[in-house]
Amino acid sequence: MLAASRNHTVRDLATRLPVVRRTVDRFVPGEGVEDALRAVREIKASGRLATIDTLGEDTTTTAAASAATQANITLVRSLADAGLTDVAEVSLKASALGQALPGGAELALENAQRIASAAAEAGTTVTLDAEDHTTTDATHALVDALRHEFAGTGTVLQAMLFRTEADAARFAGPGSRVRLCKGAYAEPASVAHQSPADVRAAFQRCLAVLVAGEGYPMIATHDPAMITAALGQLLVAGRSVDSYEFQMLYGVRPDEQLRLAREGHRVRVYVPYGVDWYGYYMRRLAEKPANLALLGRALVSR
Numbered sequence: 222m223l224a225a226s227r228n229h230t231v232r233d234l235a236t237r238l239p240v241v242r243r244t245v246d247r248f249v250p251g252e253g254v255e256d257a258l259r260a261v262r263e264i265k266a267s268g269r270l271a272t273i274d275t276l277g278e279d280t281t282t283t284a285a286a287s288a289a290t291q292a293n294i295t296l297v298r299s300l301a302d303a304g305l306t307d308v309a310e311v312s313l314k315a316s317a318l319g320q321a322l323p324g325g326a327e328l329a330l331e332n333a334q335r336i337a338s339a340a341a342e343a344g345t346t347v348t349l350d351a352e353d354h355t356t357t358d359a360t361h362a363l364v365d366a367l368r369h370e371f372a373g374t375g376t377v378l379q380a381m382l383f384r385t386e387a388d389a390a391r392f393a394g395p396g397s398r399v400r401l402c403k404g405a406y407a408e409p410a411s412v413a414h415q416s417p418a419d420v421r422a423a424f425q426r427c428l429a430v431l432v433a434g435e436g437y438p439m440i441a442t443h444d445p446a447m448i449t450a451a452l453g454q455l456l457v458a459g460r461s462v463d464s465y466e467f468q469m470l471y472g473v474r475p476d477e478q479l480r481l482a483r484e485g486h487r488v489r490v491y492v493p494y495g496v497d498w499y500g501y502y503m504r505r506l507a508e509k510p511a512n513l514a515l516l517g518r519a520l521v522s523r
């Protein structure tokens with residue numbers, strides 16, 4: 222599934238099938254900004270927070286990177302107009318902002334600065350998603366540069382990468398906002414833990430570094446074992462409920478999201494929207510075989 226997530230032929234075929242589109246709805250509230258705003262209003266009404274991803278990645282032209290930038294600026298302004306910036310921030314992918322193009326580091330920074338500036342004006346923040354390991358250094362450099370001007374810029378660390386414990390220590394300083402997730406990309410054994418048990422153990426070690434630090438850990442997992450372990454670590458460290466948050470994906474374990482929110486924990490929902498849902502959707506299928514079975518049943522019954 223992860224290989225297919227980057228295959229253009231499979232993408233072109235899959236995105237043309239209405240039956241596939243229907244199974245996508247569970248994970249993506251829609252293709253327009255209005256759809257994202259509707260989802261955020263529902264999330265707000267239930268006492269949760271949101272981070273919104275305008276879907277798109279691996280941009281191959283400067284024009285597409287500019288369009289992605291403009292789409293995020295429009296999103297931020299729409300959030301402000303709708304009075305939702307108190308609960309919603311924005312998640313960005315550096316590859317959507319042109320990181321892989323020639324001169325990409327400067328281009329992605331310039332585009333990210335424009336979005337972060339619009340976000341700051343609207344009273345909210347941005348977080349840079351983590352993509353595959355070949356981009357980690359470039360994205361961390363981008364976050365470092367953005368944080369000079371926009372201190373609230375968040376970063377994402379992937380526990381599966383061997384390097385992440387050291388990165389967690391580097392990002393655990395005062396004022397940092399760090400999302401810790403397991404990692405959604407197929408990474409080679411030379412750079413990443415391969416077994417679920419090793420990834421879980423690494424997740425707990427990285428989280429311990431963040432929880433002991435002075436920043437704001439954002440614990441992004443649906444895994445009951447990781448949530449229990451995190452609650453234990455937070456309790457032992459004496460962390461107050463406003464000094465961390467849990468994060469989960471739109472459409473995944475909504476009951477658990479609500480349970481944690483009812484218990485007084487901050488819970489932020491990652492809300493992706495847009496036409497370019499293919500790569501995101503394939504990664505969700507890869508995470509859970511039952512999602513694939515759902516798609517299989519829909520295809521058979523059409």
Ligand code: FAD
Nearest residue numbers: 350351402403404405441442443444468469470491505508
């Ligand atoms: P898993 O062991 O995969 O899942 C535990 C349980 O959660 C499963 O048994 C199932 O009940 C449920 N579950 C998990 N995934 C699904 C699914 N797709 N559909 C249905 N049920 C599911 N990865 C990156 O590489 N970069 C990022 O920037 C990034 N940002 C993220 C932001 C948020 C808010 C979250 C929650 C995840 C993000 N991820 C990102 C994805 C992450 O790395 C994992 O791939 C994903 O969260 C699955 O790992 P898990 O910890 O939930 O545990």
